[in-house]
Every structure is written in C-alpha cells, then in structure tokens.
Amino acid sequence: MSATTAYQRLSLEGERKSALDVARNRLMVAVLLFFAAFAVMVVRTIELGLSTPETKQVAERQIVIPPVKVARADILDRNGEVLATNLETSSLYANPSKVKNPAEVAARLVEVLPDLSLSEVEEKLSSERKFVWLKRKLSPREKWQVNALGVPALQFQREEERVYPHGRLAAHALGYVDVDGNGLGGVEYFFNDRLNDANRTDEPIRLALDIRVQYALTDELEAAMSAHRAIGAAGVVMDVNTGEVIALASLPDYDPNDIRGVANQQRFNRATQGVYELGSTFKTFTFAAALDQGIATLEDGYDATKPLHVARFTIRDDHPKARFMSLPEIFAYSSNIGTAQMALDLGAEKQQNFLRELGFLDPTNIELAEVGSPIYPATWRKSSTMTISYGHGIAVSPIQLVNGIAAMVNGGRLIPATLTHNDDNWRQGQQVISQNTSRKIRQLLRLAVTKGTGGRSEAVGYRVGGKTGTAEKAVAGGYDRKALISSFVGVFPMDDPQYVVFALLDEPRGTKETFGYRSGGWVAAPVVKNVILRSAPLLGVAPKREDEGLYQQVALMIEE
Amino acid sequence: MRRMITICAAVTALASGAAVLQLKLAVQEKAEAVEALAQQIHQDREAIRVLEAEWAFLTTPRSLQEKSIRFLALMPPSAEQVVTDITRIPFRPKGIEAGEDPGVLLPTKAQPEENKKHDKTDKDRKGQSL
Numbered sequence: 204m205s206a207t208t209a210y211q212r213l214s215l216e217g218e219r220k221s222a223l224d225v226a227r228n229r230l231m232v233a234v235l236l237f238f239a240a241f242a243v244m245v246v247r248t249i250e251l252g253l254s255t256p257e258t259k260q261v262a263e264r265q266i267v268i269p270p271v272k273v274a275r276a277d278i279l280d281r282n283g284e285v286l287a288t289n290l291e292t293s294s295l296y297a298n299p300s301k302v303k304n305p306a307e308v309a310a311r312l313v314e315v316l317p318d319l320s321l322s323e324v325e326e327k328l329s330s331e332r333k334f335v336w337l338k339r340k341l342s343p344r345e346k347w348q349v350n351a352l353g354v355p356a357l358q359f360q361r362e363e364e365r366v367y368p369h370g371r372l373a374a375h376a377l378g379y380v381d382v383d384g385n386g387l388g389g390v391e392y393f394f395n396d397r398l399n400d401a402n403r404t405d406e407p408i409r410l411a412l413d414i415r416v417q418y419a420l421t422d423e424l425e426a427a428m429s430a431h432r433a434i435g436a437a438g439v440v441m442d443v444n445t446g447e448v449i450a451l452a453s454l455p456d457y458d459p460n461d462i463r464g465v466a467n468q469q470r471f472n473r474a475t476q477g478v479y480e481l482g483s484t485f486k487t488f489t490f491a492a493a494l495d496q497g498i499a500t501l502e503d504g505y506d507a508t509k510p511l512h513v514a515r516f517t518i519r520d521d522h523p524k525a526r527f528m529s530l531p532e533i534f535a536y537s538s539n540i541g542t543a544q545m546a547l548d549l550g551a552e553k554q555q556n557f558l559r560e561l562g563f564l565d566p567t568n569i570e571l572a573e574v575g576s577p578i579y580p581a582t583w584r585k586s587s588t589m590t591i592s593y594g595h596g597i598a599v600s601p602i603q604l605v606n607g608i609a610a611m612v613n614g615g616r617l618i619p620a621t622l623t624h625n626d627d628n629w630r631q632g633q634q635v636i637s638q639n640t641s642r643k644i645r646q647l648l649r650l651a652v653t654k655g656t657g658g659r660s661e662a663v664g665y666r667v668g669g670k671t672g673t674a675e676k677a678v679a680g681g682y683d684r685k686a687l688i689s690s691f692v693g694v695f696p697m698d699d700p701q702y703v704v705f706a707l708l709d710e711p712r713g714t715k716e717t718f719g720y721r722s723g724g725w726v727a728a729p730v731v732k733n734v735i736l737r738s739a740p741l742l743g744v745a746p747k748r749e750d751e752g753l754y755q756q757v758a759l760m761i762e763e
Numbered sequence: 764m765r766r767m768i769t770i771c772a773a774v775t776a777l778a779s780g781a782a783v784l785q786l787k788l789a790v791q792e793k794a795e796a797v798e799a800l801a802q803q804i805h806q807d808r809e810a811i812r813v814l815e816a817e818w819a820f821l822t823t824p825r826s827l828q829e830k831s832i833r834f835l836a837l838m839p840p841s842a843e844q845v846v847t848d849i850t851r852i853p854f855r856p857k858g859i860e861a862g863e864d865p866g867v868l869l870p871t872k873a874q875p876e877e878n879k880k881h882d883k884t885d886k887d888r889k890g891q892s893l
Contacts, residue, residue, distance in 0.1 A: 415824055
C-alpha cells in the first residue's frame, strides 16, 4: 500500500514538476518575445530621434487642381478676345483585324460620314494592319453617330483642333496650322516654337490687333472691292506712337479653319508680301527729305507749266494746273512735275539714304514670314530719282509705307511695325526727321484732304490728313494704263496723330458714282474715311472742332 | 472608488476612440469632396475654354453687324452724336441733385422748371458743338 502510495506520490510530484517546467518555459518564451518587441521599439525610437523628420502629411493641405492641358497656346487680340484656341475633338480610327465584314461596315460608316469615299474605307478596313486612320477631327454629332453604329473595331482618339472663332477675319495675320497643329502661315508659323512650347501653353500670345477695327477695315475693303470690281485689296491700321498694327487685311482672304482647296492667290498677303509701286503717297517722303535737309522750304515753289522730259520718260501731272506752284500746292494737287524737280534738287544719294533709313530698301521686320522684298532700280539714275520721288520705279509693301508715314507724322520717330501687343515698342524707334519737319508734313497732309486730292476721305470731326496714290501697274516692258493700283494713306486726328489708316485697291474699275474715275482719291479715300468713322469711337479718338489756326499759314499758300 | 476610476477610464477610452473614428470618417469625406471639387473646377475650366471660343464665334463683329441690321434700327454714329464733354449731356443732374433718384414716380412740380432750365443751357451749348 505504502509502496503504491509512494509511487503514486512520486508520479504526482513528477507530473507537477514537469507542468511547472512547461509553464516556466512558456513564460520565458513570452518574456523573450516581449523583450524582442521592446528592443525593436527602442531601436525604432532611436532611429526616429536621429533621422530628420519627414514632411509628409496625412491629408494634403494644398489642393491640386489638375491644370487644363492644351497642346498649343492661344492667340488673343489686344483686348483679350480669342483669335485662335485649341479645343478637344476626336479622331476616328479602326482596327481592321477585328472587322469581320469590311464591306458592310464601310457602307454603314459612309452613310453617317458622307465625305468619306466608300471604296477607300473598304480598302482600309480590309487591310491586315492593326491601326488605320479613317477621319481626323470629327464633330460631336458625327462622333455620336459613329458610336451609334455599334461597331467595336471603330475607335476614337482624343485630339486637339485649332479653332479660329472669327473665321476669315485677320486670317492673313493669324495664319493657319496643319492637321498636327504646326503653324504654316502668319504668326502661327512665326511663333510656332513658342506656341508649341510645352511649358508655356497656358500663356497666350497677345497680338496688337483689335478685332473690331479689323472688321471695320475688312468690311469696308470688301464693299469697295465689289463696288469697283477690283481683283484684290489690302489695308492696314497702325498706331503711330507704338508701331503696333491694329488691323491688317488682305483680300481675297481664306478661312483658316478649313484651308483645303484654298488657292495661293487667297493665301497671298497683299499687305506685307505684295510689293506695289504706290504712287503719289511717296511724295510725302520726298517732301520730308527736302524739308528736313533744308533743300526747300514751304515758301518755295516749282514751275509746273509743262511736262518734263527725261530719258525716255515724260513726267505729267494727273491734275494739271500748268503754272508755277508753291510747295503746299504741289503736295495738295499732287504735282509730279514739281515733286520731280524737288527730288533733283535733293539729289539721288540723299534720296536713297533717306529711303534706306526708312527701311524701304529692305524687307520689313514684322513678325510674319510672308514679307516681300522691295523692288528698286539697281542703278539709281537721274530718271529713277525723279520717278521715285512720286512713287514710281520703287515697289514696297503697304506695311512699309504705313510704317514710314507713321514716322513722318508722329514727330519723326521711325518705330518698327509689330504685330504683338507691346507698349514698350516705341523705345526701339529712332529719329529720322526733326519734330519741326514732322509738324510741316502734318500740315501738308491735312491740307491735301481739305483742299487737295484727298477730299473724299474727310471724316467730319476726326481731322483726317492723307495722301492719295495712283499708279499704273507695271507689266513686262512698261506700264499698263488700264490696270491701276489705287491707294490712300490717311492719318487721324491730324492735330495729335494717333493712327494711320491705309487702303489699297488692286485694279479697281470706275463706277457711275465715281464718274468713271478709279484713282486713289475716288476709290480708296472713301474706304479710309469709313474706316475712320467706324473705328475712331472704338479707338477712343474723340471728334472735335478743328483748330483752323494750325493750318492757316500754309493754307494761304494754296490757290484754287 | 477604484472601480469608478476604471469605469471612467474605460468610458473615456471608448468615447475618444469613437470620436477619433468619427473624425477620420469626416476627414475622409471632406477629402473626397475636395477631390471632387478640384475635378469639377478642372472640368469647368475646360468648359470655359470652349465657351470662350463659342462666345468669340457668336460675337464676331460680322455676325453682330448682321444681327444689328436685322433687329435694330441703329446706324453708325456721326461725329455730332459723340459727346466728348460730360457737361453736355442734357438733363444731367448736378452736384447734390445727383444723389436723389426720382425713380419711376411722377415728376414733382419743381422738376419741369428745372428741365426747362437744362433745356436752355443745352441749347446754348449746342451752339458750340460741331
């Protein structure tokens, strides 16, 4: 019994002991685990204490609005009106390998997109390729219709389209882009890299153009062009004090939104690319050179009784007075004979230097690739001096003429013409004639309107000054008497010149209203007048009663 | 006493836990709202681009002129119609009178006389205009 109990006790003790051991072992495991965990925490705490604090926040305090991404920057006018912008559109492509029945799909597709050719689409869809363009830049309506066909192989690619909301307006200044958005003409071409610069697509380019004035100019030119059945027209409005081009028109024009099938003749920019012999408007420069260099004064005069003969030319007057004329009379009545004699007194060299200084012998520096090179005689003969004095024998672009006229009236500062909105542009100007000469030129220009050939440009209240220009078109071996370039350059208001307005008509024909006349004073001057009447209130030029005293002295020298 | 503290601690722990959870959910909701708002602003900006282009298209001077000719009897202004001097505007109240807005009420007896006076000055001024 005792042995049994002893054994039992023994075994009980042995069991108890082993249970305690197990418990202790387990406890040790737990303790070690805790130690390990604490050790990790200690290490982590030390690490956090030593490392630099992280700036990451749980919630971002700065709210990020995803920017509107466009592939090409916008173009605005001087008032912030959109002239060119990129809008989202879709292009249709297909995966021909997924098309089971090309003929049927093609037939249904052509039904909704009638401008696609059936055979072409069918051929594209039957090809083995994985990707074919079917049509670029669909309208939202077309996209919806294609989706409604329910053909899974037809898919859309998001693309951007260049849109010109004003259509034809200012087309020649703006230019146009190809299907991939690269500029091909106008400022679109000139500033192509800047417009496509990925970092600056949210900064629009601001042009100097004012779209309202642009329309006034285009509309008036269109009206005159159809009234006189001219083959073309050009016009420029420029701020004389900054050289900014407020409006630039060339007709016939085109719609930059759709340049397919546009003839070269429409793309041709007559205002900057075309060079023309501009006729009597050039007398302004001959007078300025002669007055500025002291060759002649306003009190002088020249004999214009009979035509001049030089080499094989005969110089006649279009408005002959056949008498001795004072300088203001020569200008107002646009006497070629008088001007030619004055140019002889001035001399070929001085004349050439003056014209070079005004930039008439080099292409203009405006922000367009479409600029024409002036044409002038390689050897400057006596006859050249005489004809160039009244604008024959030298061909310049209208923008150059306008730029030169601006310098003549703004106090003698030649400021390079610019298409971009730039208030500081005047700083680049340089003095070409004295303030005093500029004042005299202003008087002469005003009197050419009140008393001379430019009477039909008189916009009541806006004190317009200007000069007519009529030139026969040069053809092979001489001049074509039937084809004229009729132009008028006007400046307003003459007591404080602000803007130059130029209008040119290419081969105008006379009408009943003009009694068959088609010279600058008859066809182009009214255009300038209407443009001034329409745009002066927009440009902030107030109508005012004229101070006659400004012109009285010179006016007395003009006899009817 | 000890039990009270334990219960208090437990209740506080539960309450603060619930509050933190609540806050977290609220913040999440706000963050989502902000995200949605930012997205909305982005879409609106894109829409504004389209609308600006459309506005330019619809208000291009050519179409405005066509509409003006069709619906309005307006003619281009002549120089005489442009008032450059603000004092030339007829019936323009001066000085202290400017503050009183007569509105749509019938004119009081004093006013016709005043109008006459303005008329006269206006006529005088017309002599000076263009």
